[in-house]
Amino acid sequence: MSVETTEELDAGSSKVHDSTQKQQDMRLLDSDSPLKISLISLHGLIRAQDCELGRDADTGGQVKYVLELARELAKHPNVSDVEVLTRQIIDSRVSEDYARLEEPISENAKIVRIPFGPKRYLRKEALWPYIEMFIDQTLVHFRRSGLPSIIHGHYADAGLAGAQLARLLHIPFIFTGHSLGRVKKQRLLLGKSDPESLERKYRFRLRTEAEEIALETAAMVVTSTSQEVHDQYELYDHYVPGRMEVIPPGVDLTSFSPPGPEWSTPPIAGEIERFLNDSSKPMILTMARPDERKNLEKLAEVYGQSEQLQELANLVMVMGTRDDLRELPKSQRQVIQNVIYLIDKYDLYGKVAYPKSHVPRDIADLYRVATHGRGVFINPALTEPFGLTLLEAGATGLPIVATNDGGPRDIIANCNNGLLIDPLDGEAIEKALLRVLTEPEQWDQWSRAGIEGTREHYSWKHHADRYLRDLDDILTHATTPTLVERPRERRLPEFDRLIITDLDNTLTGDPEALADFNEMIREHEHVGFGIATGRRLDSAMELIEELGLPTPDLIDTDAGTQLHYGESLAPDLSWRKQIGYAWNPQIIHRTLDEIPGLFLQKDIHQSEFKISYEIDQQLAPSTAKIKKLLREAGVRAKVVLSLGMYLDIIPVRGGSDLSLRHVLWKWGFSPENVLVAGDSGNDAGMLLGRTLGVVVGNYSPELERLRRRPRVYFAKAPHARGILEGIEYYQFLNNIVIPNDRIESTSKER
Numbered sequence: 001m002s003v004e005t006t007e008e009l010d011a012g013s014s015k016v017h018d019s020t021q022k023q024q025d026m027r028l029l030d031s032d033s034p035l036k037i038s039l040i041s042l043h044g045l046i047r048a049q050d051c052e053l054g055r056d057a058d059t060g061g062q063v064k065y066v067l068e069l070a071r072e073l074a075k076h077p078n079v080s081d082v083e084v085l086t087r088q089i090i091d092s093r094v095s096e097d098y099a100r101l102e103e104p105i106s107e108n109a110k111i112v113r114i115p116f117g118p119k120r121y122l123r124k125e126a127l128w129p130y131i132e133m134f135i136d137q138t139l140v141h142f143r144r145s146g147l148p149s150i151i152h153g154h155y156a157d158a159g160l161a162g163a164q165l166a167r168l169l170h171i172p173f174i175f176t177g178h179s180l181g182r183v184k185k186q187r188l189l190l191g192k193s194d195p196e197s198l199e200r201k202y203r204f205r206l207r208t209e210a211e212e213i214a215l216e217t218a219a220m221v222v223t224s225t226s227q228e229v230h231d232q233y234e235l236y237d238h239y240v241p242g243r244m245e246v247i248p249p250g251v252d253l254t255s256f257s258p259p260g261p262e263w264s265t266p267p268i269a270g271e272i273e274r275f276l277n278d279s280s281k282p283m284i285l286t287m288a289r290p291d292e293r294k295n296l297e298k299l300a301e302v303y304g305q306s307e308q309l310q311e312l313a314n315l316v317m318v319m320g321t322r323d324d325l326r327e328l329p330k331s332q333r334q335v336i337q338n339v340i341y342l343i344d345k346y347d348l349y350g351k352v353a354y355p356k357s358h359v360p361r362d363i364a365d366l367y368r369v370a371t372h373g374r375g376v377f378i379n380p381a382l383t384e385p386f387g388l389t390l391l392e393a394g395a396t397g398l399p400i401v402a403t404n405d406g407g408p409r410d411i412i413a414n415c416n417n418g419l420l421i422d423p424l425d426g427e428a429i430e431k432a433l434l435r436v437l438t439e440p441e442q443w444d445q446w447s448r449a450g451i452e453g454t455r456e457h458y459s460w461k462h463h464a465d466r467y468l469r470d471l472d473d474i475l476t477h478a479t480t481p482t483l484v485e486r487p488r489e490r491r492l493p494e495f496d497r498l499i500i501t502d503l504d505n506t507l508t509g510d511p512e513a514l515a516d517f518n519e520m521i522r523e524h525e526h527v528g529f530g531i532a533t534g535r536r537l538d539s540a541m542e543l544i545e546e547l548g549l550p551t552p553d554l555i556d557t558d559a560g561t562q563l564h565y566g567e568s569l570a571p572d573l574s575w576r577k578q579i580g581y582a583w584n585p586q587i588i589h590r591t592l593d594e595i596p597g598l599f600l601q602k603d604i605h606q607s608e609f610k611i612s613y614e615i616d617q618q619l620a621p622s623t624a625k626i627k628k629l630l631r632e633a634g635v636r637a638k639v640v641l642s643l644g645m646y647l648d649i650i651p652v653r654g655g656s657d658l659s660l661r662h663v664l665w666k667w668g669f670s671p672e673n674v675l676v677a678g679d680s681g682n683d684a685g686m687l688l689g690r691t692l693g694v695v696v697g698n699y700s701p702e703l704e705r706l707r708r709r710p711r712v713y714f715a716k717a718p719h720a721r722g723i724l725e726g727i728e729y730y731q732f733l734n735n736i737v738i739p740n741d742r743i744e745s746t747s748k749e750r
């Protein structure tokens with residue numbers, strides 16, 4: 001683990017301070033340094049007004065949670081902005097609202113929709129290939145609108161994206177899983193599903209890997225219950241309970257209130273009555289996204305098999321909204337179809353209502369109708385990390401029966417407003433429902449306790465206060481060591497120019513000049529510093545440390561095939577993704593290993609996307625011939641000769657020319673603000689193009705061909721002194737001038 005990650009762990013784990021320290025810390029939240037908070041929630045349909053909760057399997061409690069959190073945080077005087085970053089969706093099947101690039105939520109809070117991947121709506125399991133695109137687009141957004149003080153990723157997908165952004169930008173990261181892959185998988189396997197088909201459907205491998213990365217990076221993990229901490233996150237390798245904070249969500253009490261004396265039957269009651277023979281019976285109400293995890297079929301089966309339940313109550317199943325059942329995604333359609341099948345199997349016509357649609361304001365009314373009729377709310381989910389519906393039911397005075405898992409257990413412990421059940425045990429479910437429906441005094445007690453308990457324990461205001469207090473600790477700890485021990489954290493988007501240089505023989509070779517170079521970098525906060533080297537990352541880092549160089553802000557290693565950033569060596573995922581294109585190491589070895597004059601270098605010089613040989617040019621074929629051999633073997637690869645003796649084979653999309661361009665594009669640098677320096681053949685790629693090139697005095701003959709190129713300066717001085725000479729030549733630290741911009745390149749040099 002890198003040094004910075006360890007610091008982050010420390011920052012997160014020591015959130016307890018004495019009060020003096022605390023007062024000092026509060027300075028960070030002074031209104032002259034107000035916080036900008038970026039919440040990321042990528043999947044589902046998110047809009048500020050009339051949120052379509054339950055419309056599909058990806059639009060549920062998390063969406064509500066994130067919007068309510070954003071609203072509440074934005075009310076705080078020390079918070080200047082809250083943005084919810086989500087995906088822009090342009091799809092005639094969903095409202096145009098989801099295509100708007102920005103939408104206000106409330107004063108100081110807004111939704112920002114980032115376009116990435118296909119325009120159409122995608123279910124969450126299909127978003128994985130596009131996460132890196134989101135990261136790159138969000139960097140563009142941050143460049144335009146300023147960096148946030150904190151990034152908070154919600155669920156595995158945004159956990160991965162947020163963690164990566166936070167590492168790239170040195171911004172503290174908060175993670176909330178909402179529901180965890182490992183737990184869901186365990187539960188679904190208990191239901192005897194086949195592991196392979198589960199994997200295909202839910203992409204658990206990708207999801208849990210993303211959760212691991214998010215947990216590793218997070219300075220704080222916000223959970224809703226202590227059970228989540230002890231029994232759920234505990235299943236992960238990066239489980240650090242000291243960084244986990246239980247801060248339960250709230251419930252909007254202005255909407256979710258019990259039916260008062262003035263109460264009259266709301267319109268949604270009519271929608272339910274259409275299904276029922278005797279609508280005066282109490283309701284067994286359930287409300288959930290049509291998701292396998294919600295175990296809705298089990299409930300229909302229990303009701304279908306229980307004459308007593310059918311006698312006493314109607315079953316009302318609110319499973320989102322739909323226009324045409326056949327057009328729903330397969331997994332959702334299956335849940336609803338199975339329920340309808342069971343209604344038919346047990347001939348439950350006239351006893352079960354499953355309304356086709358509802359609008360957001362119907363939700364509180366539905367609970368009130370159920371409370372008024374002395375019914376019961378049930379959530380039989382296989383696993384339920386929290387369960388906002390339970391708060392909603394509780395706040396409306398409706399007793400609850402819920403699965404014995406994280407959220408329900410805490411909610412019932414706090415509110416004492418119902419019973420826990422094992423979601424796989426049909427008899428237990430029946431028994432619990434019967435108890436609520438047949439014990440009127442107990443019903444009154446549970447109803448009252450729910451109304452009082454939710455008010456006492458679940459408020460968004462408390463949530464936001466705790467959240468901001470913890471955030472204050474994190475920010476204090478993230479900055480203190482920086483202030484004391486080293487200059488302000490360096491971050492790529494804050495530099496206005498970059499120096500990228502080769503390591504061996506360009507930076508190294510003249511210790512005195514190197515010391516001057518180091519000092520120059522340290523003194524100029526507006527100048528970013530990058531290394532581009534043929535070495536492997538581990539060996540480059542070793543040398544960097546040995547030489548006492550400042551930590552590079554970016555490091556391009558393995559001959560332009562690996563890109564990492566900053567102290568944490570955060571990998572550039574979008575680069576990683578593209579580099580492997582058409583790469584086939586086996587065929588390369590088969591084609592070249594036995595060629596006379598080519599000798600495979602030691603293992604320590606080989607890496608994932610670089611095969612390195614030593615070459616004896618007397619014996620070996622020319623590089624043109626080597627390229628031809630590779631082409632004939634059906635391999636697409638680049639062949640790079642350095643210092644007349646090293647030959648690297650790298651992917652077609654690799655090389656310092658392309659990696660450099662990727663960096664400039666990604667971070668929004670114009671080439672005129674980037675100075676590159678090198679001495680040998682594998683630096684040629686990055687010296688070409690519109691950046692400002694410096695070839696140091698001790699260059700090797702492969703670079704001679706660049707002599708008359710525009711924007712390539714051949715320094716007289718060797719090594720680091722040559723770079724300093726180049727910096728002077730372009731006046732790179734002040735107002736940049738490009739004296740050799742107009743020199744025409746000759747056709748030979750092209």
Ligand code: UDP
Pocket residue numbers: 052053054055059060061062064287288289318319320321360363386387388389390392
């Ligand atoms: N919901 C809704 N209509 C539905 C199903 C659910 O409005 O048909 C809302 C429900 O009122 C609650 C949220 O979606 O606010 C579900 O949150 P919960 O935490 O219970 O479950 P999740 O969907 O997050 O798994």
Ligand code: LCN
Pocket residue numbers: 061062065178179224384385386387388407
């Ligand atoms: C996801 C879930 O499955 C629910 O249990 C939570 O209440 C919701 O997210 C909000 O955290």
